[in-house]
Amino acid sequence: MQFKDILKVTGVLLVPLMLGVATMMLTIQNTIDAKENREKDLDIAQRERDQTADLAEEERQDNRLIEYLNGISTLMFSTQPLDPLLRAKTMSVLRQVDVKRKREVILFLYEAKLIRSDMNSGIPIISLQDVNLDNVDFSDLRPPYTQVISNFYYETRIALRGVSLRNTSFQRRNLYRSDLAQTDCTRSNFSSVDLLEVDFSYAKLVECNFENARFNSVNLQNANLSQSNITDEQLAKALTYQGAILPNGTSLAILLFTLSSSTRDGSSSTEL
Numbered sequence: 001m002q003f004k005d006i007l008k009v010t011g012v013l014l015v016p017l018m019l020g021v022a023t024m025m026l027t028i029q030n031t032i033d034a035k036e037n038r039e040k041d042l043d044i045a046q047r048e049r050d051q052t053a054d055l056a057e058e059e060r061q062d063n064r065l066i067e068y069l070n071g072i073s074t075l076m077f078s079t080q081p082l083d084p085l086l087r088a089k090t091m092s093v094l095r096q097v098d099v100k101r102k103r104e105v106i107l108f109l110y111e112a113k114l115i116r117s118d119m120n121s122g123i124p125i126i127s128l129q130d131v132n133l134d135n136v137d138f139s140d141l142r143p144p145y146t147q148v149i150s151n152f153y154y155e156t157r158i159a160l161r162g163v164s165l166r167n168t169s170f171q172r173r174n175l176y177r178s179d180l181a182q183t184d185c186t187r188s189n190f191s192s193v194d195l196l197e198v199d200f201s202y203a204k205l206v207e208c209n210f211e212n213a214r215f216n217s218v219n220l221q222n223a224n225l226s227q228s229n230i231t232d233e234q235l236a237k238a239l240t241y242q243g244a245i246l247p248n249g250t251s252l253a254i255l256l257f258t259l260s261s262s263t264r265d266g267s268s269s270t271e272l
Contacts, residue, residue, distance in 0.1 A: 129162035
């Protein structure tokens with residue numbers, strides 16, 4: 001067989017082989033494309049389901065909030081005892097809504113004068129003891145010096161005793177005579193806040209931000225101020241910080257005892 005014949009035979013054999021390889025590669029590519037398209041379709045479908053679920057949850061929470069506000073408004077005009085019902089309904093709704101709607105609930109209760117400390121007894125109509133308000137943003141987000149005096153918190157006396165307020169912000173608010181005793185305010189933001197006569201007794205104020213906060217007669221008795229940025233000038237304006245844990249972790253009670261012992265020892269040495 002001549003070389004020319006060999007080439008002819010080889011050419012005849014290569015054509016179907018190349019066609020087979022091309023067909024196989026095309027099939028593989030089509031399979032890959034089909035898989036990617038299925039994954040994209042599944043991803044789109046999942047996003048649509050998530051979006052639908054999110055919208056449904058938003059609607060559910062809006063309806064729950066509206067139902068609560070309407071129910072509380074009706075109760076306020078009824079003749080039956082309010083305190084137990086109001087607290088029960090409030091505790092229930094605050095467990096079911098997100099932080100944005102928790103803020104709306106607190107705004108409503110404050111404006112309705114249901115969580116303001118009574119001028120005489122200091123006790124609010126609704127106690128929020130043990131309520132979780134972590135991560136709620138109560139900041140005044142308007143530019144400084146433009147706040148309207150009649151707006152939320154300017155009369156204050158808001159009663160939040162025993163509430164969990166971790167990572168909560170009150171930036172640029174006025175908390176005049178507010179009751180934040182026994183609260184957990186870990187990593188909360190009190191920057192540029194008016195803290196006139198605020199009760200922080202037995203509060204956990206670990207890592208709190210007090211930058212530019214205005215202190216005047218603040219009760220810090222037995223408060224935990226560990227790793228907060230409260231200044232000596234602010235502490236000096238407190239009503240009391242007896243038994244408090246200072247930012248460096250030192251207990252004021254231990255510090256005073258140490259200083260007292262040192263003073264007595266010094267006096268004894270002098271007498272000797």
